[in-house]
Amino acid sequence: MSEKLTEASPLITKESFKNVMNNIEIVDFEINLLLQAILFRYGYDFHHYARASITRRINNCMRKTGLNNISEMIAKILHEVDFFELFLKEMSVTVTEMFRDPKVFNTLRQQVFTQLKTYSRVNIWHAGCATGEEVYSVAIMLKEEGLLSRCRIYATDFNNHSLDIAEKAIYPAEKMAGFTHNYLLSGGKASFADYYQAKHRHAKMHSSLKEHITFANHNLMKDQSFAKMHLIICRNVLIYFDQVLQNKVLKVFQQSLLHRGYLLLGDKESLDFSGQSKNFLCIAKKEKIYQKINYD
């Protein structure tokens, strides 16, 4: 698979040319050009993505689309908007499931939702919601805690394709057994089957859950906060960013949160190196739940 990238093409090994770039440098150069093309053409700035992982994704995308090298991809990106849509989709392919890390959801229910009950209206921002599995997980928990009716969940992602799937709320039926297992481990109080309708090989989440969710395109690379939030959930998004972009996004979250608002990050993410740690209290270290403590 990856030989394409590293084995020299005949052209550049001919002795008549001075070969001043090795193959790793050629790929790095091409990726720089690609990222610049995307920035100028579409305004998406991927320069602050973790480089190793975006390189991997670009290579995957190249293979899947049958291209021979990244230079070919640059041409497609510049001239075919549809191809860019596809590229975006590939950039955010991720493993997700309902109630992923059940312990985290259990703690969220116990420690955060209890506090949210003291508010008459609750705003929740699920940033980087991907295909929506976690949004529905949160909605189900809110419902069981009697909170959903006073909640507005803003579920955002920069990938329209993912948002479409999230909004349709239809998932493969064969995944429901795993989701049910997670649901029970996370402290689910009812029967998970009450929240979806199985038809053929699909399961559609109940529309009562969706009534309180607003799906919207929001790009953490460039967009600002849009409302004051009681809780921001952003799991396994920051892992793809470099420290600069992580800091920028965390600042947006900090500004967007109400005093004493909560922030939930992914298992491998933390505020430790961000400069935001002074503005938050870590209330569950393993589950990565933080509470805003300082005013700006």
Next chain:
Amino acid sequence: MLTLQSKKQAYSALVIGVSAGGLAALEHLLPQLPQCFSLAIIVLQHRGENSVKSIDDSDEDFLVEYFKGRCSMPVFAATMGDKIKAGHIYIAPAQYHLLIEQQQTFSFSLEPPVNYALPSIDVLFESASHCYKNQLIGLILTGAISDGSQGLKMIKINGGLTIVQEPSTAEASFMPTAAIASHKVDHILPLKDISTFLINLTLKDQGDD
């Protein structure tokens, strides 16, 4: 005797990919490396039914704690943004792909399994090779799937050194056999000889400076 690999070339890091039967193999190898061992070591052990059975499989830190008590070298869990340091052992997490960035820091990814593996050895090895180029040693140990072959080959292509456990000494021979089939591996060694080989290799490195 001078071989191709012992020409002046200082190695900075060693990546180890291991699957089924890994705990015993690592337990044999890692504690034998001295505290002063000069390379950074990044270990990716597949977790799951056939590899590591811990009391609580969900306990991420099991392997880290396990080897902390047994190794002379300091052992850490690979953490996002961590600067990789010489003489340290880092253990890959169970639920995320582990990658190495150009600045020799760790990053994670949650893309789907590669070679049915999450984390995947190929993903780690390829990114490590991109970062360390000819200063990297790749080592494939026991395992029952073919993950790691492509990554090991990439290390070789980029000028690094490749080592595979002699399959007959592996609890599961499939993974080392697949690695050997993928390219002309530099060294195929029985498990018991690997630590001595690594120690000699790094001492030679230092002597050359």
